[in-house]
Amino acid sequence: MTDSNKATVTLPTDEQILITREFDAPRHLVFEAFTTPELVRRWWHAKRGEMTVAEIDLRPGGTWRYVMVTDDGTEVGFHGEYREVVPNERVVSTETYEGLPEGVTEEQGTTVNTATFGESNGRTTLTLLVQAPSKETRDAIIASGMEDGLQDALVLLEQVAQSLR
Amino acid sequence: MARAATTTDAFNAVAEPRRRQILDTLAGGERAVNDLVRDLGLAQPQVSKHLRVLREVGAVEMREDGRRRLYRLNAAALKPIHDWVTSYERSWSERFDQLDVVLEELKQREVEGVDGSDG
Numbered sequence: 001m002t003d004s005n006k007a008t009v010t011l012p013t014d015e016q017i018l019i020t021r022e023f024d025a026p027r028h029l030v031f032e033a034f035t036t037p038e039l040v041r042r043w044w045h046a047k048r049g050e051m052t053v054a055e056i057d058l059r060p061g062g063t064w065r066y067v068m069v070t071d072d073g074t075e076v077g078f079h080g081e082y083r084e085v086v087p088n089e090r091v092v093s094t095e096t097y098e099g100l101p102e103g104v105t106e107e108q109g110t111t112v113n114t115a116t117f118g119e120s121n122g123r124t125t126l127t128l129l130v131q132a133p134s135k136e137t138r139d140a141i142i143a144s145g146m147e148d149g150l151q152d153a154l155v156l157l158e159q160v161a162q163s164l165r
Numbered sequence: 166m167a168r169a170a171t172t173t174d175a176f177n178a179v180a181e182p183r184r185r186q187i188l189d190t191l192a193g194g195e196r197a198v199n200d201l202v203r204d205l206g207l208a209q210p211q212v213s214k215h216l217r218v219l220r221e222v223g224a225v226e227m228r229e230d231g232r233r234r235l236y237r238l239n240a241a242a243l244k245p246i247h248d249w250v251t252s253y254e255r256s257w258s259e260r261f262d263q264l265d266v267v268l269e270e271l272k273q274r275e276v277e278g279v280d281g282s283d284g
Contacts, residue, residue, distance in 0.1 A: 010180050021258075025272055034264075039271075042266070
């Protein structure tokens with residue numbers, strides 16, 4: 001039951017990350033939860049902290065900004081601009097991480113994200129395509145997602161197999 | 166960024182759904198090409214092509230046994246991918262689990278709205 005609701009991640013090209021997840025709700029509700037500040041505040045933090053800023057000006061050329069304070073007190077911010085908004089169907093926006101390391105330009109640190117909401121039998125498939133400007137940026141996003149575990153020298157085949165399911 | 170370049174090749178190699186299937190099958194043990202063709206229902210040239218990509222990044226290893234070529238998973242090479250996919254998928258899953266809670270409320274609100282307008 002929870003398995004069909006698992007987020008799946010693939011890498012369609014060198015510069016892309018694709019995240020897919022199915023929701024047991026019609027797409028106009030998923031769209032609403034995705035684009036309404038007071039609703040975004042309630043899920044975007046992934047239980048890792050508290051969202052202190054959720055600003056959304058949902059129109060082409062409008063901007064957005066999310067800031068979260070993690071449980072250890074670290075503040076992480078992201079902002080961007082909407083490029084395309086098709087209600088209940090599609091949102092294309094840029095996303096820039098506000099903690100870019102020195103020497104990384106805003107352009108290098110900005111991805112173009114396309115959220116697509118597809119509905120079938122009252123269920124919604126959300127796909128999030130993250131288009132990075134270069135393979136290096138995509139790799140940096142991947143690297144930032146690697147948390148612990150790398151120091152763990154032993155890996156069981158079962159673990160690998162599970163990750164590929 | 167030499168580090169990134171080498172690992173990304175492996176990431177890209179593994180990102181392809183068919184290659185994930187091959188790796189999944191090999192997780193159950195060493196297999197000959199023909200076994201994979203049969204198990205996955207793919208054409209042999211296709212399987213061979215995917216195996217070549219996986220070998221290039223070290224995700225699988227091959228040995229010859231007479232005329233047969235046997236492939237097995239190289240778990241150490243897949244470790245970084247395992248870690249990344251796991252943690253990245255987990256963080257998105259946690260986020261979306263929260264979204265599920267919000268959606269349940271929105272659904273409830275709609276149901277109540279319909280009830281209210283019922284005569």
